[in-house]
Amino acid sequence: NDNDNDNDNDNKSSTTNDVVVGVVAVTFYWRDLLKNMLSDEIDGMHVVVENNCNQTFTYTWLDSEPSYLGMGDLHQPEFDELKQSFSLTDMDESDMYTGLPLSSGGCQYEMHFYPSTDMLRNFENNQVSPATFTGIAVVIFIFTSMVFVLYDCLVESRQRKVYSSAVRNNAIVSSLFPKNVRDRLYEENDPAPKKSQLAKSRLKTFLHEDNDSSAPKKKFDAPIADLFSNCTVLFADISGFTSWSSERSPSQVFVLLETIYGAFDKIADHRGVFKVETIGDCYVAVTGLPNPMRDHAVIMARFSRDCRNQMNAMTKSLEVTLGPETSDLSMRFGLHSGPVTAGVLRGQKSRFQLFGDTVNTAARMESTGISNQIHVSEETARLLIDAGKSSWLTPRKETVQAKGKGELTTYWVFQKNNRKRGSSVATVTSCDSSSGSFRLPILDQRTNMDERHIVCDRRRRLIGWNVDLFAGLIGKIVARREANKSIVDDEGKSISKVGKASNKDTNHGMILDEVVEIIELPVFDPQAINLQEGRHSILLTEEVMAQLRNYIFAISNNYNENPFHNFEHASHVTLSVAKLLSRIVAPDLEINSTEFNVCSTLHDHTYGITSDPLTQFACILAALIHDVGHQGVPNTTLVEENDVISKKYKGRSVAEQNSVDIAWALFLEPQFSALRKTVCTTDKELNRLRQLIVNTVLATDIMDKELKQLRNQRWDKAFSPDLKDNNENNQEQINRKATIVLEHLIQASDVCHTMQHWHVYRKWNERLFEETYLAYKTGRTKADPSTFWYKGELGFFDHYIIPLSKKLSDCGVFGVSSDEYLNYALRNRKEWEQRGDGIVDEMIKRLQDKLQVEGGEVC
Known part of the structure; x- marks a missing residue:
């Protein structure tokens, strides 16, 4: 266009119309622009592009590439709060890959960025899960524990070499290695060693080599290992151990393992079996090395049978001390015969080890076996048949899949018929005992006498465990009372008078009204603590023990045979309470702290719970009785049915109040007078015991909204850092915290x-x-x-x-x-x-x- 006229008449209005002689159009793709603007690692993000010309469309990111989603605003509304926006005209020219400025006269474009559920899912998948952190922590803990144990064993081994006699050294070595291997080791320590040794001799020699780190380092000879062509390897694992151990304290877990595997060691010595090691709860043994055995498979089969019988017998006896369901534990055995490479990996903490396919197959036999059965491979079965023991074998119906071997035919040795215990209840029968009888379930008309005996025997063991637990607690109460020299309390009445008065009081009013906010616990008495520590063994009289057993029998007899709310559940809750009370600790106790300082710190840290045996007794007794008389339905059902006990307790905490009434009435009966006087000698002690039981049992009613709200308020008042009442003395606040802790303790255990x-x-x-x-x-x-x-x-x-x-x-x-x-x-x-x-x-x-x-x- 010729614009000369315009230049000449710039002070005049232009009357000449501009003539468009051409249009320049530039087409570009939004996806290219977005790809250059944003990072690739934003899969799932939604980008909404809109302008003031009423155009809106949406892009999304898929596989690090922008993809057209459709016309309109298609983002997910739940992410509106996370919206990020900017206008294209806000971008500097240097930021544009074209280098050209954008006109502000046309359609103005804005971009809005939103996350989506896909983007959130990708983000969460890329995060390390809590389970991973937990797994890492567990691995670190296990690794640290193993390092500690290995280091401790090393130090102990050095100390024994310096301070122990040759006889004790010999005993230690004999417990680790076979006798002939030990003898060869002593021969190799001779100043003039033999110039030539076979591999087996070198193996036996090394097992007793002096590994003193202060001695001059010797260059290793040829590897100490050999192939033993005829061996039988055993793997034995405790079935149900992992879940059982989760309910127990560490000391109880180790009591079980030491007792069981100690018995296995004695059987191994008797049978001529060499114990290799224990891996967790797995016991590993071998026959046929280092000295060849012609009947190694027969010996191992008999060893497995003896261990199984010992396991079944010992778990029943241990249930009295280790608690419910201990008798349910059983061994799972796996045997395989074949060649084994045995050797020593030299270095620190060298030990005798087995390698080879035979070991792997034996482990496979164990893992695919059945609880309380001895599972053997076809190779082991063939050796037993050749030895004339075919009557011991029962072919397994299904084959076993083994890695690299396909399907294997296997056998059971000395097969036992495992009976399954049912749980549905139709009627009940009685089980006689030395001191009475109690009811047990009859599953249906097909229930045989053996099954009845199993249930009856199980109930006896549960009662025996409870008796043992409560006897220990009562012994602590007696020890504390003798330490305090308070057999008669001047502030209280005699127990015989209190018993009648308390029994009368329980027939009137609501137990719920007895719940208090604060239960008074004894203050710390250092003199009594010192005196009590000197009374470690308090033996209860035969009369008290008999009444204790009868009382727990009576409590068990008052439990209905519900599938859940039964005596077994009560014992399980009791076990949890006892475990938590035993795990009460004070943080950061100094190693050189005196016994007095430790007790004082524990008392303060646990709000006096650890210093009062009566409080612990009451808490565990509350756990045992908290569901006595439970009908197998919730309180709301009892209220809807207008049940007798619902009327009695006005529809509030019906089952819980009924349980307290039943158990307390039994406790006050004349037949338990000696037990009652041993636990509580005064009116004050009996009233405090009842108060503890009432508060603790009523705490198990978690459905009552009013009670729940009151408990939450009391928790906030006791433990919230924002709430402080300066009008309360320190002891009252401690008692409040102790009361709350006891209630939450039984709630968690329930x-x-x-x-x-x-x-x-x-x-x-x-x-x-x-x-x-x-x-x-x-x-x-x-x-x-x-x-x-x-x-x-x-x-x-x-x-x-x-x-x-x-x-x-x-x-x-x-x-x-x-x-x-x-x-x-x-x-x-x-x-x-x-x-x-x-x-x-x-x-x-x-x-x-x-x-x-x-x-x-x-x-």
Whole structure:
């Protein structure tokens, strides 16, 4: 265009119309612009592009590339708060890859960036999960523990070489290696060693070589190893050990392992079996080396049988001291015969080890075996047949899949018929004992006498364990009383008068009204502590022991045979309370602290709980009696049915108050007078015992909203750092905290199966489901539990179990046990979320099959 006229008349209005002689259009792709503007690692992000010309369209990121999603604003509304926006005209020219400025006269474009569920999922998947952190912590802990144990063994070994006699040295070496290997070691220590040795001789020699680090280092000879062509290797594992150990304290776990494997060692010495090692709860042994044995398979089979019989006998006897379900533990044996490479990996902590396919196959026989059975390979079975022991063998019906070998034919040796114990209840019968009788379930008409004997024997062992536990607690009470020299309290009446008065009082009023905010615990008495420590062994009289046994028999007899709320559940809760009380610790105790300082610190740190045996007795007794008389339905059902006890207790904490009434009335009966006078000698002690029991048992009612709100308020008042009452003296605040801790202790124990190993949780969860389902089928409850069980458990974990386990940690009393409970709760919650739906279906099917009797349902 010629614009000369315009230049000449620039002060005049232009009347000449511009003529468009051409249009320049530039086309570019938004995806190219976005790709250059943003990072590649934003998969799932939504970009909404809009302009003031009423145009809007959306892009998303897929596989690090922008992709057109469609017209309009298609982002997910739930991410509106995370919106980030900017205008293209705000970009500097240097930031534009074209280098050209954008016109502000046309359509103005703005970009809005939103995350999406895909982006959130990608972010979460890239994060390290809590389970990974937990696994790393566990691995570090195990590794650290192993290093500590190895170091401790090294120091002990050096000390023994310096200070112990030759006889003791000989005993230590003999416990690690075979006798002939030990003898060859001594020969090699001769100043004039033989110039030439066979491999087996070198192996035997090295096993007793002096490994003193201060001695001059010698250059290793040829590897100390050899092939033994005819051996039988055994792997034996305790079935159910992992879930069992999650319910016990560490000391109880080691009592079991030391007792069981100590007995196995004696059998091994008798049978001529060489114990190689224990790996966790797995026992490894071998026959046929270092000295050849013609009948090595026969010897190992007999050894396995003896160990199985010993295991079954000892777990029954140990249940009295180690608690419920110890007798359910059994061994799983795996045997395989063949060549074995045996040798020593030299260096620090050298030990005798086995290698080869025979070892791997033996481990496979154990892992694919069955509890309480001896599982052997075809090679071992062939050796037994050749030895004339074919009658010992029973072919396994199904084959076993082995890595690299395909399907294997295997056999059982000395096969035992494992009977499964049922759990549905139709009627009850009585089981005689030396001091009375109690009821046990008859599953149905097909229940045989052997099964009745198993249930009866199990109940006896549960009672025996409780008797042993309470006897120890009463002994501590007596020791403290003798230390205080307060057999008669001037402030109280005699126990015989108190008994009558208290029994009368229990027939009037509501037990719920007896719940108090603060229970007074004794103050720390250093003189009594010192005197009590000198009275380690308090033996109760035969009369007291007999009454204690009869009282626990009576309590067990008052438990109904519900699938869940039964005497076994009460014993399980009692075990948890005892475990938590035994794990009470004070942090950062100095190693050189005196016994007095330790006791004083524990008293202050645990708010006086550890210093008062009567408080511990009351807490554990409350755990044993907290569900006495439970009808297998919740309190709401009893209220709806207008049950007699619902009327009596005005619809509040019905089952809990009834349990206290039943147990307390039994305790005050004349037949238990000696027991009662041993536990409480004064009116003051008896009243305090009742107060502790009432507060603790009523705390197990977690469904009463009013009680729950009061407990939460008391917790905040006791432990919240923001709430302080300067008008209260220090001792009153300590007593308040002790009261709250005791109540939360039994609450956690009442649902402790949710905070233990997954298998324990599954077992008790299924029993509770069965109880709830039976109540529904009998018409006592209206809701079918199968419709809400999965989501109900998730809600129970989120709103009760996990917050409760965190409170155990927050109160700072229970040490690592509180962390253990929280970790198990989180893991079980995660496992249930993943598998719960299918598990509910399985439980329904099993329960319906159990209820089917000749085509009809019975409940």
